[in-house]
C-alpha cells in the first residue's frame with residue numbers, strides 16, 4: 001500500500017524516532033495510559049517488558065506517514081523546539097530524467113552543533129542499550145550508594161557562605177573551546193574542587209564532543225568524593241538516566257531546547273523515583289516559560305551559552321530572571337543556577353544580583369593548575385570553611 005506505514009513492520013527504534021511522545025500518546029491512548037517515552041524506551045514503573053507490550057499495542061495501528069510527521073512537527077513547533085530528532089530514513093531522493101540525487105540540508109544534515117550532538121547521541125544510545133538492557137541496569141542499581149541530596153547541598157552552601165553554591169565542572173574539552181586541560185585527571189580535579197569548597201560537581205560524560213566518560217563519573221564516585229554528582233549528558237532517552245544512576249550520578253541534566261515538555265515531565269518523574277535531582281536547562285524566555293509551567297521542577301539552570309552558536313552572554317541570566325518570571329520563580333521556591341561563562345568575582349556578583357543561588361563553572365576552574373585554589377580566585381575569597 002503506497003504511502004501507508006504499518007508500524008508493525010518497523011523495529012521499536014524506528015518507531016521511536018518517527019513518533020514524538022505526544023503523537024505516540026495519541027496513537028496508544030485508547031488502549032493504554034502508560035507513560036510515553038517510557039513505552040518507547042521499554043521503561044515503565046514495575047515493568048521491563050513495556051516495549052514488547054507497546055509493539056503489541058501499536059501493531060494494529062495504521063497511519064499515513066505524512067500524518068505522523070505532521071503530529072511530530074506540531075508538538076515540536078508549538079513548543080518552539082528548534083532541535084530536530086534524527087530522521088529515521090535517509091535523505092529524500094530526487095529524480096531528473098535517469099538521474100537520482102539527494103540535496104544537502106533537506107532534513108538529513110544537522111543544522112548546528114547541538115543538533116549534530118543530539119543525532120549522534122540517538123545512535124550511541126541505541127547501541128549502548130543493546131549491550132546493557134534496562135533489567136541489567138536495574139540490578140546494578142542495588143550496588144550503587146544511595147543518591148545524595150544535590151539541591152540540599154547547594155542550599156546549605158549558599159546559606160553557609162552567603163555566595164552562590166558552586167557546581168564545579170570536571171570538563172576536559174568542549175566543541176567551542178577545544179581541549180581545556182591536557183594533563184586531565186578527573187579524580188584529582190574532583191578532589192581538588194571538593195577541597196576548595198565546591199558544593200556539588202558536574203561530570204561531563206559525553207565522549208565524542210566533550211572528551212568525558214561514564215568511567216570518569218564512576219571513578220570520582222568510587223574515590224570517596226562526598227559532593228553530589230551531576231551527570232552532564234545530552235539526555236534523549238530515559239534509559240540514560242538509569243545508566244547515569246548505575247554509575248553513581250545523583251542528578252541529571254535535562255535540556256529544554258532538546259526535549260519536549262512531555263519528555264521533561266516523564267524524566268523528572270523517573271528521577272524522583274530513583275531519588276535523583278533534575279537540573280532543567282533553559283536559554284531563552286520561551287524555554288523558561290515552558291519549564292515554569294511544568295510541575296515538579298525545583299532546579300533550573302540558565303545557560304549563558306547558546307548551544308547552537310556558542311555565543312556567551314551572562315546578561316541572559318539577568319534577562320530571564322527579571323519581572324514576572326523572577327517573581328514566579330521566588331513563589332515556587334525554585335533554585336536557579338547561573339551556567340557558563342563565569343570567570344571573575346564580578347561575574348559571580350552579577351549573576352547573584354540577578355537572583356541565582358548557585359553557579360555552574362567549568363572552563364575558568366579546570367584551566368587552573370590547582371583547580372580548587374581557582375575557586376577562591378573566582379569567588380574573591382576562600383569558601384572552603
Ligand SMILES: O=P(O)(O)OC[C@@H](O)[C@@H](O)c1c[nH]c2ccccc12
Nearest residue numbers: 303339340341342360361362363364
Ligand atoms: O565552561 P563554562 O563556560 O564555565 O560552562 C560550564 C557549563 O555551564 C557548560 O559546560 C554547560 C552548560 N550546559 C551544558 C550542556 C551540555 C554541555 C555543557 C554544558
